[in-house]
Amino acid sequence: MLRKLLIGTMLAGGLVAGYSATTYAAGGSVEVLHWWTSGGEAAALDVLKKKLESQGITWKDMPVAGGGGEQAMTTLRARVTAGDPPTAVQALGYDITDWAKQGVVGDLSDVANKEGWDKVIPGALQNFAKYDGKWIAAPVNVHSTNWLWINKKDLDAAGGKAPESWDELIAVLDKMKANGIIPIVGGGNAWNAATMFDSVVLSLGTDFYKASMVDLDPAALSGDKMVEAFTRLSKLRSYVDDNFSGREWNLDSAMVIEGKAGMQIMGDWAKGEFVHAKKKPGEDFVCIRFPGTQGAVTFNSDMFMMFKVGEDKKAAQLQMASDIMSPDFQSSFNVVKGSVPARTDVPDTAFDACGKKGIKDLAEANEKGTLFGSMSQGYASPAAIKNAMYDVITREYNGDIDPKEAAKELAAAVAAAKG
Amino acid sequence: MTQTRAEIAPILARTRRAPKEVLQDLLPKIVLAPSFALILVFVYGFIVFTGFLSFSGSKLLPDFSTWVGFDNYVRLFKHPNWIVSLKNLAIFSVLYIVICSVIGLALAIFLDQKIRGEGLLRPIYLYPMALSFIVTGVAWKWFLDPGIGLEHAMHQLGWASFSFRWIKQGDMAIYTIVIAAIWQSSGFVMAMFLAGLRGVDNEIIKAAQIDGASTVMIYRRIIIPLMRPVFLSAFVVLAHLAIKSYDLVVAMTDGGPGTATWTPALFMTKFTFGRNEMGMGAASAIIMLMMIFAIIVPYLYSELGQKK
Numbered sequence: 001m002l003r004k005l006l007i008g009t010m011l012a013g014g015l016v017a018g019y020s021a022t023t024y025a026a027g028g029s030v031e032v033l034h035w036w037t038s039g040g041e042a043a044a045l046d047v048l049k050k051k052l053e054s055q056g057i058t059w060k061d062m063p064v065a066g067g068g069g070e071q072a073m074t075t076l077r078a079r080v081t082a083g084d085p086p087t088a089v090q091a092l093g094y095d096i097t098d099w100a101k102q103g104v105v106g107d108l109s110d111v112a113n114k115e116g117w118d119k120v121i122p123g124a125l126q127n128f129a130k131y132d133g134k135w136i137a138a139p140v141n142v143h144s145t146n147w148l149w150i151n152k153k154d155l156d157a158a159g160g161k162a163p164e165s166w167d168e169l170i171a172v173l174d175k176m177k178a179n180g181i182i183p184i185v186g187g188g189n190a191w192n193a194a195t196m197f198d199s200v201v202l203s204l205g206t207d208f209y210k211a212s213m214v215d216l217d218p219a220a221l222s223g224d225k226m227v228e229a230f231t232r233l234s235k236l237r238s239y240v241d242d243n244f245s246g247r248e249w250n251l252d253s254a255m256v257i258e259g260k261a262g263m264q265i266m267g268d269w270a271k272g273e274f275v276h277a278k279k280k281p282g283e284d285f286v287c288i289r290f291p292g293t294q295g296a297v298t299f300n301s302d303m304f305m306m307f308k309v310g311e312d313k314k315a316a317q318l319q320m321a322s323d324i325m326s327p328d329f330q331s332s333f334n335v336v337k338g339s340v341p342a343r344t345d346v347p348d349t350a351f352d353a354c355g356k357k358g359i360k361d362l363a364e365a366n367e368k369g370t371l372f373g374s375m376s377q378g379y380a381s382p383a384a385i386k387n388a389m390y391d392v393i394t395r396e397y398n399g400d401i402d403p404k405e406a407a408k409e410l411a412a413a414v415a416a417a418k419g
Numbered sequence: 420m421t422q423t424r425a426e427i428a429p430i431l432a433r434t435r436r437a438p439k440e441v442l443q444d445l446l447p448k449i450v451l452a453p454s455f456a457l458i459l460v461f462v463y464g465f466i467v468f469t470g471f472l473s474f475s476g477s478k479l480l481p482d483f484s485t486w487v488g489f490d491n492y493v494r495l496f497k498h499p500n501w502i503v504s505l506k507n508l509a510i511f512s513v514l515y516i517v518i519c520s521v522i523g524l525a526l527a528i529f530l531d532q533k534i535r536g537e538g539l540l541r542p543i544y545l546y547p548m549a550l551s552f553i554v555t556g557v558a559w560k561w562f563l564d565p566g567i568g569l570e571h572a573m574h575q576l577g578w579a580s581f582s583f584r585w586i587k588q589g590d591m592a593i594y595t596i597v598i599a600a601i602w603q604s605s606g607f608v609m610a611m612f613l614a615g616l617r618g619v620d621n622e623i624i625k626a627a628q629i630d631g632a633s634t635v636m637i638y639r640r641i642i643i644p645l646m647r648p649v650f651l652s653a654f655v656v657l658a659h660l661a662i663k664s665y666d667l668v669v670a671m672t673d674g675g676p677g678t679a680t681w682t683p684a685l686f687m688t689k690f691t692f693g694r695n696e697m698g699m700g701a702a703s704a705i706i707m708l709m710m711i712f713a714i715i716v717p718y719l720y721s722e723l724g725q726k727k
Contacts (some may be wrong), residue, residue: 002454077480096481098695188624189675245587245676352616354561384478387694391678398677411500416497 028316029058032304033079034090035072037065039276044336051323055069057316080104085307088315093128093379094386096305098184100131104380106306108135111318112247112311117325122366123375127302138324141339142362143267145300145374146199149274150263150286152255154181158262162288166203169291173239183239185261188247190394193233194376194386195249196201196265197393200232203292204372213375216418222411230396230403239399245398251411256285265290267300267377271354273275279375280352288352289361296370297361300377301342345416381414388417466708479695488674491702501703504681507593511615512661514597516605519657520650522601523608528638529574530609531616541613544606546672552603556670559562559599560586589679592672596680600667604660608653616642662707683707 027249030052036045049059064072069092076099079085086106097147099105112118112135121129129137150162153342159176161168176183187193202209204225211220227386241261253273255261264270274285274400281287288294304324306317323329330341335350348359365371374381378386391415473492476485495501526544530537547555562568563586574582585591619642627637663683672680674689683703691700 002489077692081480093693102480188671190677242584243564246560246564246672270646383693383695387689393475394675397679398675398679400677400679413499414496 020073028056028313028319029060030087030316031060031062032088032090033062033064033072033076033086034321035064035066035069036090037063044333047333047336048323049268049318052320053313055319055323057319058061059154064186064255064397067164082309085309087309087313088304088306088320091303091305092377093299093373094382095378096128096137096303097131099305099380100136104308105131105136106295106305106308106314106317107319108138108321111135111322112269115322115325117343122342122344122371123363124299124366124371125342128301128373128379131313137305138321139301139303140324141330141334141337142299142301142358143269143340144297144341144358144362145195145267146202146296146298147268147289148159148199148265148290149204149253149256149270151259151261152282152284152286153287154179154259154262162368163291164294165291170235171220173236173262177239181259182241182255183260184236184263184265184307185240185244185247185252185255186249186266186398187237187240187394188244188249188252190390191376192249193394193397194390195267196231196236196397197233198298198374198376199265199290199293201226201375202296202372203230203290206296206372209296209298209372212282213380214372216381216414218411218415221414222407223360226410227403230406232392233397234344234399234403237399239384267340267374268340268354268358275352281354287357295361295364295368296372297365298374298379299362299373300374300379302339302400304371353419355411384417385414388413426646469701469704469708472697473705475698477697477700477701479697481697487698491698492706495699495702495706498699500678500681500726501683501686503687504683506681508662508664509660510593511597511600511664512658514594514675515600515661516654516657518597518601519604519608522605523653524612524643526605526609527612527616530613533701541610544609546606547603549608550603552600553670555599555603556667558669559595559602563595586672589676592676592680593686596664596668596671599671600661600664604657608657611649611653611656613644615646617646625675651721655714659711662710662714685709 005080016369034045036042044160045109047075049061052059062075065371066072069090072090073095076085080099080102094274096105117135118126119127125139125142129135129139147170148163154176155162157179158172158300161172163169163172173183186196198213201213208220208225210227213218225266247265249266249270250273252261252264253266253270254277256264257274257277268287271281271287274281279285289296306319306321309317325343327341327343330346331350333343335355335410336356340351340362342357344363346359348356351359362371375381375386375389379391380386389410392401392410394399401409471483472481472484475481476484476487476490477483513628534540563583565571565584565587570581572585586595593613623641623645624637627641632640642694652714663684664682666686668674668680668685674681674685684707687700687703687707690696690703
């Protein structure tokens with residue numbers, strides 16, 4: 001009886017092992033901490049779960065809900081402090097670097113070197129997925145923030161031409177206002193206003209974005225161009241309805257979908273809302289880069305950061321990393337999620353018009369060196385500095401300080417947060 | 420005077436002490452020991468831990484390898500958000516404590532008039548206390564939101580010029596939190612005062628009535644002064660609720676518009692867990708602890724002093 005059972009188990013194990021070409025583990029389990037709990041996100045993650053299960057790896061789900069993952073990071077602190085980290089954790093930008101500094105992350109170099117990740121993942125992403133020359137995280141997708149989502153009907157009523165410069169944008173906004181709708185929505189909380197600010201700063205030049213948001217040059221942070229950036233942000237605010245405060249981005253999107261509002265500046269996760277409401281890109285809504293930012297991309301990328309685990313779990317961890325980076329998963333996941341693949345060699349056939357544009361823009365920006373980490377999503381500076389910027393941006397957006405004061409305070413806040 | 424043997428027998432027995440009696444003496448200590456140990460570690464132990472953290476350079480995780488002295492405190496008091504938090508705490512706690520006490524006392528005095536239906540009215544006022552601050556916060560957020568709440572309802576009823584949008588205005592938003600908090604807590608204060616009113620000796624009141632004092636006079640000169648300990652208790656309960664105010668703010672505004680409704684507790688959470696500034700977060704927690712001590716210690720001192 002026992003022998004039969006053993007033979008059966010071995011056979012089954014052999015079958016599973018033979019199923020996939022690059023199999024590192026037969027059996028084993030991965031424990032995954034993430035905050036993808038909402039409908040579309042959970043469906044996207046399910047793709048990965050199914051793939052792993054087909055390879056005989058058990059998926060232990062550990063969802064901790066909460067938008068930007070703050071709650072998830074708090075849970076992670078407790079787990080790491082207790083010496084029992086999960087296998088993989090969804091993480092963003094500088095959080096990954098911060099955890100790597102603590103010396104608790106794993107090493108994916110074996111699988112990364114074998115599969116040649118260096119060649120297919122954009123360099124700007126590698127800065128986060130690698131630490132000290134070692135691969136520590138597997139990027140799942142690339143989102144970008146410098147998008148403008150416009151209701152097609154409202155745009156047609158306002159002339160029909162998608163704006164390509166700041167002046168054209170203002171002209172369209174004025175027409176929309178005259179047509180009796182709310183021209184633009186957004187900025188309901190600090191994060192939302194900062195997401196708009198990404199685009200506004202980028203529209204004043206890629207060099208300026210790099211100097212101020214990435215290199216944190218004090219002169220750029222307090223200079224005339226920054227005053228101009230805040231002035232533009234306030235100008236946009238003047239077209240937003242008075243009821244914006246506290247409104248979440250997806251409610252903003254709903255207003256654009258319904259045509260109550262003309263447009264919204266938001267990352268490409270907003271596309272999910274449009275698609276979910278059965279709207280088609282090009283027919284019902286228009287997706288363009290924020291006027292003046294075509295050719296450049298401010299990105300953020302969801303990554304699975306891998307932690308140091310025991311030898312018994314290591315094989316399953318490497319298998320998961322390999323699965324995440326496989327082109328077919330990158331394609332099927334990102335079609336569902338609304339983002340674009342984190343590797344540049346994935347065919348765009350399965351994507352809609354906005355997705356195709358996103359893939360093309362990403363490749364172009366990667367080549368031209370105009371692919372920058374998004375400040376608002378924590379890919380341009382560590383959390384302390386990012387949030388110090390949030391404070392100033394949201395206060396300026398809400399009219400507590402004027403653009404000149406804001407530029408001065410921005411430089412001061414960044415200097416204070418560095419210390 | 421000599422005692423008979425029968426008289427001193429029980430005394431002798433007591434000094435020898437049966438095992439059952441020894442157990443009886445020890446039992447309370449045995450029962451209390453685990454909770455004492457737990458409190459020692461998980462309350463006072465972690466207070467000390469937080470104290471150490473506030474002098475360390477901890478960022479993402481506790482880090483006791485770098486010591487920065489009072490640096491975290493200096494940065495804390497230079498940070499504009501902390502200053503806003505302190506200002507909001509001052510506005511919030513003064514208004515909250517004063518208005519809650521006044522409303523609570525007024526309700527208690529009215530209910531004390533032996534009116535009919537007191538049994539029904541009392542739970543109605545007390546009921547908000549049964550809700551969590553999160554529920555209160557979400558309900559008031561919707562109620563005060565100009566787009567869907569009070570203002571919208573008034574517009575639909577035809578009063579088009581009606582405008583109440585404090586929750587969206589940076590300079591007024593903190594007062595909407597005061598309103599919600601008062602709604603939540605007044606009933607509880609009322610119950611405390613009502614218990615106090617019922618505790619006043621009827622003989623004194625009757626004596627005053629015979630001397631011809633009016634009802635107002637009786638309340639002002641006799642009953643309210645007699646309720647001094649109740650006022651003190653109400654103050655202590657409300658004050659520490661005010662300093663800890665976190666969930667209500669998170670539910671209603673999450674610190675917005677801008678940074679207009681930050682409070683110290685919100686500051687602590689955001690800095691410790693959101694901004695990877697554990698050292699500064701710990702420093703703000705220690706300052707909050709000191710504020711609470713400044714209220715509780717004199718209170719305990721006066722309470723314990725009275726018993727001697």
